[in-house]
Structure formats: structure tokens, C-alpha cells
Amino acid sequence: MKPVTGTVDAAVRERFPLLTRQVNGRPLVYLDSAATSQKPSAVIEAEAAFYRTSNANVHRGLHTLGDEATRLYEGCRDTTARWLGVESAQVTIQRSATAALNLVARGWEHHLVPGDAVLVTEMEHHANFVPWQMLAKRRGIELRVLPVTDGGELDLARLDEFLDDRVKVVAVTHVSNVLGTVNPVAEITSRARSLGALTVVDAAQSVGHRPLAFAELEADLMVFSAHKCYGPMGLGFLVGRAETLANLEPVEGGGEMIEWVRLEETTWADVPHRFEAGTPNVAAAAAFPAAMEFLEEIGLDAVRAHEVDLTGYALEKLRAVDGLVIYGPDDPTRRGGLVSFHDPQVHPHDMSTILDQLGIAIRAGHHCAQPLHRRLGVVATSRASFGVHTTTGEIDALIDGLLESRKVFAL
Amino acid sequence: MSTLGPIDDLYREVILDHHRSPRGREPLTDPDVEAEGKNPSCGDEVTLQLKFDGETISQVGVLAHGCAISTSSGSMLADLVEGRTVGEAARIAEAFRQVLHGKKFPTDVDLGDLEALEGVQKFPVRIKCAVLPWVTLLDAVLAQRAGRDPRPVSTEGLGDDANPMNMKITEGQ
Known part of the structure; x- marks a missing residue:
């Protein structure tokens, strides 16, 4: 096998059992890692091993299995905390990044009064847009949306227009799931925090794709999901400053999140457990450390360099296709590992169906970012996104497939 | 090819x-009913305008933003239902739905160019593209009959009862 690029050994493909399968009679070319990454064997086996050998509920049983399950679950928290450079108590385990954002929007609501404002951006995933819009409607709060420039970046020159002392929450994505843009979040969060606003960063497209410490975001809270960085589905995280988490109200009541329940009143468990009502996805938590180990073995610097190389290669090849509209920054070092584009000759859904016949999986549609697509002036785009296992040969296959799809529609 | x-x-x-x-594609100046259909998972949109002459659909306007499957289905709809009664249009919609779900071509309904969309049945994820203009039509007709405004129609997450594609429309009188 020819090397992927200079930075990640091509043998990494062998760690992903799914990549050996065929789709429609062709070898799978998986270019949808931004939707969910494929899973290394170690992760799959760790999840299965939990059910085979340690399955029990957490924080309850006084028996051996219950203790093992609890250790695995809390071990996930500890490893994640170490990974992000925070204390374990700063990591709350959620069902998804979306659930974490909804928790924040609900749990921070009591700090807001009518007339306050929440600032989001035009490039947010619906997960970091809709919960704030719901909050704004519930509480009579203004929802402000920082625009995106024609170049696919946040219009920071206009930040002062949108960010004033009425803004009590600023929610921004680190890396756009459509444009690929890496936002200078620290610049935004530090300004917002100096005005006293809560700052929330959606890091779903960046954790596990670059070296990242929570501190460098200069945010109060961040969220991400395990399944977008080679971990299992059904597991997301809310990570925050201790004082911020202490001021966040729990939203779901139930088991696990309580300290003491009386007929009249209940007291909450400490942070982070007060945000973890109900039986969590222990199997996923037991498996996620295997994903982190996998990434550490490759090295997050190498993972990042690989994604930059592939994105640069893809941009170059896509730019050579006549008439294709490509979104986001030109410079691959300012992007995450994905490229969205629009072919005026072939609608994204038609392209996706045709590529699928060639075994190539891309994402076609609005990628859960309809406000951004409205800004771009299209209802749908096609997106190719890359993982550690992606090869330049797979990008070549995409280009061939794209030209093939044009043939179908040629007069 | x-x-x-x-x-x-x-x-x-x-x-x-x-x-x-x-x-x-020509918008109607004074439609009796205007209905919107959406395919939320991918963003396809269709706006359907109808003018009635009694039970007959006398004019149709279809403005579709979407893939080749949904736009062609909308275009065929305009061709097929203009000049037909509501009941005839509903029978075409039902027959088309049956074909997309692998049933035999009906002998009593002429599907015209819609027959060419038969191939969609091999691509289950695209069936919703093909039916979008038709569910929109059915809801527009039901709305007109009930004297209500058409509601935005969605091809996603519709249970059998709520799906206009599963509603029976009988011929008036």
C-alpha cells in the first residue's frame, strides 16, 4: 500500500475493520468522517468487552461487577480530563454533544432575563443554534447571529456590533462542519468573557483532530462527541471551568444526580454527577479511552498534519474541476479535514447517489447548517471529509466519480 | 450516458x-391554493400552485429546488394533473407511490412520463425525492377541500396516518 502522506503510516487502515468492506461491488471510499468517524478495532473490542465481562450499572451495585463498571466509567472521565488538561470534576459525561449544548442552554437559563442577548454565529451546526433559539423564545431574549464573510470566515471586523454588555452568552464553533474554517475562538471568548458573558465552544470537529487543551479555547464551557474522533456513538462531553459548572442548574432529575431525596426537597450530587441523571452509556464510556490511546499512538500532531495535507490535496484537485464552487478558506492550515463544494451541473443528492454506486460515501445536503446554506445561497452542498485512514488515492477516486456524475447529466 | x-x-x-x-415553472398569478413541501433531511423544496375549475385542476405551477429526481417528478406532475379532476390526480399519486414501493404498474391509470421514475425503487433513500411534489399536491387538495390553509408538508418522520401519501382522496360528488 502506498503511504497515505508523509505523516501517518498507511498501515493505520488495517486498524479499521469496516474499511475492508465493499459497497456496490467496489472497495469502500469513506469520505464522511465529519459525520462520524470509523472505529478502530480496539474501540469496537473495548465496547464488546464491557458487555462480555463487566456489564453492570454504575455507582450503585456494591458487587464486583458494579465496581468494575464504575471504574471503567470514571476511567473514561479521568482519561478525557487528562487529554484536555483539566480536572476530572470538570468533565461531565453526556449522551452527545447536542445533549451537552441543550443542557447548557437549559441549565444557564436562570441567569438570563428578558432583554439579554445570546450571540451565536451564522456557521453553527443546528446543535449549537437551535437550543439557543429555543432559549431566546422561552425567555424573551434576543438571538444575535454573527455573520460569515464571503471567504467563509466569521466577520470579526463586525464583532463589536454584535458583542456588547447585553450579550450574556456567546456560543461559537471551533471548526465549521461545512466550511472547515478554524475559528480564532480564543479571540472571541476572551472578549466575551471580559464583558461577563458565558462562553461556549462547540469543539465537535476539533477534539481528536488536533492537539487541543481546554485552556487554549479560553472558554467557560466546551462540548464534543466521542463518535467524531474514532470513539463510540452515544457519548458526548460537557467540559467546563469548575465555577461555571457550579452555576449550571441540572436539567434532568433522576437517579445518580442526587445527593439526598426527601418528599419535600432534593439536594443535588456534586458536579459533575449532578448532570448525569439516569443510566449512562457505560459501554461507550468504557470504549472511548481506546480511541484516545489510538490517537495518542499516532500522535495528534501527525493526525492534524495528515488532515491538512489531505485537505490541501483535495482543494488542489477540486479547484482543477471546471465550474465547481468550493467553500471555506483557501489555506488548508486554516481548515479542518473537510471540503464542501457545489457543482452547478449536478445536484448534491444526485452526485451522492452516483458516487455511492462507485463505493464512495460523501455527505450531500445541508449538513445540519441551514442558516449557513442560506448564506451561501444554496440549499445543499456536497462534503468530503477525511480521517487518519484517508488516502490521496481516495481523493483521486472522488474526483473521477465527480467527473463520472457530470457525464450522466451531460447533454 | x-x-x-x-x-x-x-x-x-x-x-x-x-x-x-x-x-x-411559470408562477400562477392568482392561484386558489399554494402549498409548500420540504424534504428536511436534504433541503429539497417545492412550491405548488393550483387553480381549480370546480373539481378540475385547471392550472398548475411547480417551483422546485432540488435534485434531478424531485424536480423531474414535479415537472411530470405539472404535465399530468393539469386538466384532471382531483380524484384522477389522487389516483395517479397513489399508483405512483405503489410503483415506487415495488408494486406492478397499474393497468387503469396512465402514469405517462412518471413511469420513467420506476428506477427510483432501487434507491430507497431517494423515494422521498420522487414523492415530494406528490405529497405536496395531496395536502394542497385536502386543504382546499377542508377550507384550511395548506400546512408545510414534510417527507420526514411521517407516520402512516399523518402521511398525505397514505390519505385517500375520493372523487367529489
Whole structure:
């Protein structure tokens, strides 16, 4: 096998059992890692091993299995905390990044009064847009949306227009799931925090794709999901400053999140457990450390360099296709590992169906970012996104497939 | 033409022709009913305008933003239902739905160019593209009958009862 690029050994493909399968009679070319990454064997086996050998509920049983399950679950928290450079108590385990954002929007609501404002951006995933819009409607709060420039970046020159002392929450994505843009979040969060606003960063497209410490975001809270960085589905995280988490109200009541329940009143468990009502996805938590180990073995610097190389290669090849509209920054070092584009000759859904016949999986549609697509002036785009296992040969296959799809529609 | 097997069966020439030059694209100046259909998972949109003369659909306007499958289906709809009664249009919609779900072509309903969309049945994720204009039509007709405004129709997450594609529309009188 020819090397992927200079930075990640091509043998990494062998760690992903799914990549050996065929789709429609062709070898799978998986270019949808931004939707969910494929899973290394170690992760799959760790999840299965939990059910085979340690399955029990957490924080309850006084028996051996219950203790093992609890250790695995809390071990996930500890490893994640170490990974992000925070204390374990700063990591709350959620069902998804979306659930974490909804928790924040609900749990921070009591700090807001009518007339306050929440600032989001035009490039947010619906997960970091809709919960704030719901909050704004519930509480009579203004929802402000920082625009995106024609170049696919946040219009920071206009930040002062949108960010004033009425803004009590600023929610921004680190890396756009459509444009690929890496936002200078620290610049935004530090300004917002100096005005006293809560700052929330959606890091779903960046954790596990670059070296990242929570501190460098200069945010109060961040969220991400395990399944977008080679971990299992059904597991997301809310990570925050201790004082911020202490001021966040729990939203779901139930088991696990309580300290003491009386007929009249209940007291909450400490942070982070007060945000973890109900039986969590222990199997996923037991498996996620295997994903982190996998990434550490490759090295997050190498993972990042690989994604930059592939994105640069893809941009170059896509730019050579006549008439294709490509979104986001030109410079691959300012992007995450994905490229969205629009072919005026072939609608994204038609392209996706045709590529699928060639075994190539891309994402076609609005990628859960309809406000951004409205800004771009299209209802749908096609997106190719890359993982550690992606090869330049797979990008070549995409280009061939794209030209093939044009043939179908040629007069 | 490509050499992609089932793809050629999906994108037949008659479909590409409707996609390139859709019929019914001229907006009606004074429609009796205007309905919107959406395909939320991918963002396809269709706006359907109808003018009635009694039970007959006398004029149709179809403005579709979407893939070749949904735009061609909308264009064929404009061709097929203009000048038909509501009941006839509903029978075409029902027959088309049956075909997309693998049933035999009906002998008593002329599907016209819609027959070319038969290939969609091999691509289950695209069936919603093909039916979008038709569910929108059915809701528009039901709304007109009930004297209510058409509600935005969605092809997602509709249970059997709520799906206009499953509603029975009988001929008036």
C-alpha cells in the first residue's frame, strides 16, 4: 500500500475493520468522517468487552461487577480530563454533544432575563443554534447571529456590533462542519468573557483532530462527541471551568444526580454527577479511552498534519474541476479535514447517489447548517471529509466519480 | 450516458429532459391554493400552485429546488394533473407511490412520463425525492377541500396516518 502522506503510516487502515468492506461491488471510499468517524478495532473490542465481562450499572451495585463498571466509567472521565488538561470534576459525561449544548442552554437559563442577548454565529451546526433559539423564545431574549464573510470566515471586523454588555452568552464553533474554517475562538471568548458573558465552544470537529487543551479555547464551557474522533456513538462531553459548572442548574432529575431525596426537597450530587441523571452509556464510556490511546499512538500532531495535507490535496484537485464552487478558506492550515463544494451541473443528492454506486460515501445536503446554506445561497452542498485512514488515492477516486456524475447529466 | 449500471436506469433520458426544462415553472398569478413541501433531511423544496375549475385542476405551477429526481417528478406532475379532476390526480399519486414501493404498474391509470421514475425503487433513500411534489399536491387538495390553509408538508418522520401519501382522496360528488 502506498503511504497515505508523509505523516501517518498507511498501515493505520488495517486498524479499521469496516474499511475492508465493499459497497456496490467496489472497495469502500469513506469520505464522511465529519459525520462520524470509523472505529478502530480496539474501540469496537473495548465496547464488546464491557458487555462480555463487566456489564453492570454504575455507582450503585456494591458487587464486583458494579465496581468494575464504575471504574471503567470514571476511567473514561479521568482519561478525557487528562487529554484536555483539566480536572476530572470538570468533565461531565453526556449522551452527545447536542445533549451537552441543550443542557447548557437549559441549565444557564436562570441567569438570563428578558432583554439579554445570546450571540451565536451564522456557521453553527443546528446543535449549537437551535437550543439557543429555543432559549431566546422561552425567555424573551434576543438571538444575535454573527455573520460569515464571503471567504467563509466569521466577520470579526463586525464583532463589536454584535458583542456588547447585553450579550450574556456567546456560543461559537471551533471548526465549521461545512466550511472547515478554524475559528480564532480564543479571540472571541476572551472578549466575551471580559464583558461577563458565558462562553461556549462547540469543539465537535476539533477534539481528536488536533492537539487541543481546554485552556487554549479560553472558554467557560466546551462540548464534543466521542463518535467524531474514532470513539463510540452515544457519548458526548460537557467540559467546563469548575465555577461555571457550579452555576449550571441540572436539567434532568433522576437517579445518580442526587445527593439526598426527601418528599419535600432534593439536594443535588456534586458536579459533575449532578448532570448525569439516569443510566449512562457505560459501554461507550468504557470504549472511548481506546480511541484516545489510538490517537495518542499516532500522535495528534501527525493526525492534524495528515488532515491538512489531505485537505490541501483535495482543494488542489477540486479547484482543477471546471465550474465547481468550493467553500471555506483557501489555506488548508486554516481548515479542518473537510471540503464542501457545489457543482452547478449536478445536484448534491444526485452526485451522492452516483458516487455511492462507485463505493464512495460523501455527505450531500445541508449538513445540519441551514442558516449557513442560506448564506451561501444554496440549499445543499456536497462534503468530503477525511480521517487518519484517508488516502490521496481516495481523493483521486472522488474526483473521477465527480467527473463520472457530470457525464450522466451531460447533454 | 455513463457505464454505471443501475445509475443509467435511474437517470433515464426522459427524467433528465424534465430536469433540464421543467414544465409548469411559470408562477400562477392568482392561484386558489399554494402549498409548500420540504424534504428536511436534504433541503429539497417545492412550491405548488393550483387553480381549480370546480373539481378540475385547471392550472398548475411547480417551483422546485432540488435534485434531478424531485424536480423531474414535479415537472411530470405539472404535465399530468393539469386538466384532471382531483380524484384522477389522487389516483395517479397513489399508483405512483405503489410503483415506487415495488408494486406492478397499474393497468387503469396512465402514469405517462412518471413511469420513467420506476428506477427510483432501487434507491430507497431517494423515494422521498420522487414523492415530494406528490405529497405536496395531496395536502394542497385536502386543504382546499377542508377550507384550511395548506400546512408545510414534510417527507420526514411521517407516520402512516399523518402521511398525505397514505390519505385517500375520493372523487367529489
